[in-house]
Amino acid sequence: xxxxxxxxxxxxxxxxxxxxxxxxxxxxxxxxxxxxxxxxxxxxxxxxxxxxxxxxxxxxxxxxxxxxxxxxxxxxxxxxxxxxxxxxxxxxxxxxxxxxxxxxxxxxxxxxxxxxxxxxxxxxxxxxxxxxxxxxxxxxxxxxxxxxxxxxxxxx
Numbered sequence: 790x791x792x793x794x795x796x797x798x799x800x801x802x803x804x805x806x807x808x809x810x811x812x813x814x815x816x817x818x819x820x821x822x823x824x825x826x827x828x829x830x831x832x833x834x835x836x837x838x839x840x841x842x843x844x845x846x847x848x849x850x851x852x853x854x855x856x857x858x859x860x861x862x863x864x865x866x867x868x869x870x871x872x873x874x875x876x877x878x879x880x881x882x883x884x885x886x887x888x889x890x891x892x893x894x895x896x897x898x899x900x901x902x903x904x905x906x907x908x909x910x911x912x913x914x915x916x917x918x919x920x921x922x923x924x925x926x927x928x929x930x931x932x933x934x935x936x937x938x939x940x941x942x943x944x945x
Contacts, residue, residue, distance in 0.1 A: 792821065792825060796814075796825075796828060796831075799815045808839065815828045815835070819832070824859070826852060826855060829851060829855065829875075830874070833878065837881075842886050849875065849878050849879040850879060852878070852879070857872070876898050880895035880917075884920070889921050892917050893918075
């Protein structure tokens with residue numbers, strides 16, 4: 790009951806723009822109960838919105854590990870959707886950090902661990918593949934420019 794009140798207070802603080810207070814509240818909840826997945830998700834999301842990507846990554850990684858632990862102890866059906874949500878969020882954080890291969894690996898875990906196809910996960914996977922191909926095209930373009938400059942120097 791107290792955890793729920795604190796969680797709601799953290800959400801209210803965030804909604805009112807008291808971000809630092811909400812971070813403190815969610816961190817306090819996690820000190821009392823390190824398995825509180827909702828607090829982990831909120832805290833990770835706040836860090837992501839603040840651009841504190843490394844902290845968001847750490848928090849989302851902890852969330853995924855916690856979900857794995859709960860799945861092993863309590864069974865798949867009860868936590869399958871939460872695990873998919875946690876892994877998808879971790880993938881999104883990796884994507885924001887530019888870790889595209891890690892992001893794709895995380896999304897593949899959703900299918901392997903959860904036997905679950907999440908539409909948001911599919912959309913994120915498409916965005917990741919697009920970003921990877923754009924980086925590859927840019928790299929090929931830069932390589933072509935280098936080759937062209939070398940050839941220009943030799944020919945002219």
